[in-house]
Amino acid sequence: MVLVTFVTHLEQILKAMIRNIISLFITGVLIVGCGSNDTTIDRKKREPIKDTISMGVDSLLPPSISSDVMDDFIENIASPVEMAALLKDLKVEFSTRYLAPTANADELTSVYQQAFYLGIYAADLGYLNMYNKTNSVMEYLTAIKSLADKVRVGQFFDFTTMKRLAQNNQNLDSLMYISVHSFNQMDRYLRDDKRSELSTLMIMGVWIESMYLITQVAGNLQKVDNTSETLKERIGEQKIILEKLLIILDNYRNLPNFGQLVEQVNLLKTEFDKVEIQVIPGEPVAVVIDGVLTIEQKDESVISIEKSTLNNIIQKTEIIRNKLTSI
Amino acid sequence: MKNFLKLIFLSTFLLSSEIFAQDNVELVAQCAAAAGNVTYLKDLVVKLDAGVPGGNPPSAKFSMVLSKNTQYRFSICTAPDSEGEAYLQLFDMNVLQGSTYFPNTGQDFPFFDFKCQKTGVYHIFISFKEGKAGEAVGILSFVKKL
Numbered sequence: 001m002v003l004v005t006f007v008t009h010l011e012q013i014l015k016a017m018i019r020n021i022i023s024l025f026i027t028g029v030l031i032v033g034c035g036s037n038d039t040t041i042d043r044k045k046r047e048p049i050k051d052t053i054s055m056g057v058d059s060l061l062p063p064s065i066s067s068d069v070m071d072d073f074i075e076n077i078a079s080p081v082e083m084a085a086l087l088k089d090l091k092v093e094f095s096t097r098y099l100a101p102t103a104n105a106d107e108l109t110s111v112y113q114q115a116f117y118l119g120i121y122a123a124d125l126g127y128l129n130m131y132n133k134t135n136s137v138m139e140y141l142t143a144i145k146s147l148a149d150k151v152r153v154g155q156f157f158d159f160t161t162m163k164r165l166a167q168n169n170q171n172l173d174s175l176m177y178i179s180v181h182s183f184n185q186m187d188r189y190l191r192d193d194k195r196s197e198l199s200t201l202m203i204m205g206v207w208i209e210s211m212y213l214i215t216q217v218a219g220n221l222q223k224v225d226n227t228s229e230t231l232k233e234r235i236g237e238q239k240i241i242l243e244k245l246l247i248i249l250d251n252y253r254n255l256p257n258f259g260q261l262v263e264q265v266n267l268l269k270t271e272f273d274k275v276e277i278q279v280i281p282g283e284p285v286a287v288v289i290d291g292v293l294t295i296e297q298k299d300e301s302v303i304s305i306e307k308s309t310l311n312n313i314i315q316k317t318e319i320i321r322n323k324l325t326s327i
Numbered sequence: 328m329k330n331f332l333k334l335i336f337l338s339t340f341l342l343s344s345e346i347f348a349q350d351n352v353e354l355v356a357q358c359a360a361a362a363g364n365v366t367y368l369k370d371l372v373v374k375l376d377a378g379v380p381g382g383n384p385p386s387a388k389f390s391m392v393l394s395k396n397t398q399y400r401f402s403i404c405t406a407p408d409s410e411g412e413a414y415l416q417l418f419d420m421n422v423l424q425g426s427t428y429f430p431n432t433g434q435d436f437p438f439f440d441f442k443c444q445k446t447g448v449y450h451i452f453i454s455f456k457e458g459k460a461g462e463a464v465g466i467l468s469f470v471k472k473l
Contacts, residue, residue: 074448075369075391081469082394085366089472177359177367184369230396237395237446244392244448279445284424293439295425301395301445
């Protein structure tokens with residue numbers, strides 16, 4: 001009797017163990033699956049390319065680009081580095097006037113605001129890093145860390161290392177690398193974590209702030225009758241980026257706050273609709289410059305933008321940026 | 328016993344996941360550094376299974392905005408334990424702009440520069456030679472304004 005009871009009990013324990021092992025195995029598979037999603041793009045795996053790659057580069061045929069391309073996420077849609085680099089290249093003097101105040105960071109209560117401001121501060125951090133303004137970098141790092149934690153992406157923001165690099169005023173290239181890489185990881189994680197709307201807000205924040213930065217500079221240059229054709233063209237070509245952003249934003253139109261954002265951005269679109277972009281076709285040329293294989297694109301886009309349109313874009317960007325960053 | 332088993336299983340799964348992620352972080356950092364004196368912008372981490380025998384190599388696709396009057400650098404780094412060797416191609420719609428691999432000469436380049444003259448969405452494909460399975464990292468870097 002005792003033996004039967006023992007065997008029955010043992011059987012129950014074994015069954016429970018098996019159940020647990022199975023559930024743990026499933027959990028484990030899910031964890032591994034999630035982990036790999038953070039770091040790989042298996043989900044983007046394509047069907048095999050239709051044409052073989054057997055001849056020269058001239059005859060390399062592209063993997064057929066189908067209409068689903070536009071449904072994919074577009075990388076590098078707003079880069080905090082490139083806009084700042086443009087200004088530095090034009091020898092535009094650094095100014096803290098263009099930066100969003102970090103005092104706002106603690107007052108942001110909704111995740112919508114927090115994600116949007118992450119993008120705003122990312123653009124500002126890129127600007128500061130580009131100009132090596134390490135004194136101001138600290139307050140932006142602190143604000144970003146605080147917001148990143150609230151959005152639950154703080155694990156990707158290596159605050160300690162960045163703080164050390166900024167305080168020692170050394171390895172500024174590393175500071176730039178870690179900053180940009182951290183944002184890429186946050187962005188990727190948000191998308192993998194089914195929080196793409198927050199990733200979109202971050203990107204919108206970067207774009208709006210970058211737009212604000214270059215339009216403010218363009219506006220100030222105009223006041224001293226020194227319109228930069230490069231800046232003008234760079235502002236005009238944002239029409240292309242804006243169109244892509246609006247496609248992405250439209251997916252979230254029904255979410256709280258997104259309607260207002262779409263409405264605001266559409267105000268800018270009405271001005272950008274007046275910008276004309278013409279493409280002159282050409283064949284790319286490969287050359288070796290200083291030992292580096294360099295492809296010179298011979299296609300060229302030509303941007304036509306009236307002065308009145310440029311002024312309207314400058315004004316509207318300022319209004320929209322200030323409205324969206326007001327708490 | 329149950330707790331012990333749970334611990335073993337969870338540790339194993341979490342550890343393998345963590346090691347995998349860590350490897351990629353290191354590979355991205357190494358690849359970005361190998362690109363030279365340029366500014367890192369994006370990393371494209373790829374893991375692909377082998378293609379079907381006799382078929383064409385699978386590839387990973389990315390869409391990316393590039394800006395006019397900007398020189399970019401596209402780098403490719405194959406993971407040390409990868410079976411296949413990776414290459415990266417840049418397309419503007421259906422027109423090949425650049426590649427790290429030239430099959431007719433067998434030439435490989437760890438990176439190439441692209442002098443962009445037209446702002447727009449470009450497409451990057453990362454594949455493995457002979458359709459082998461593999462892991463790799465592609466890096467987009469900013470070189471300079473033109």
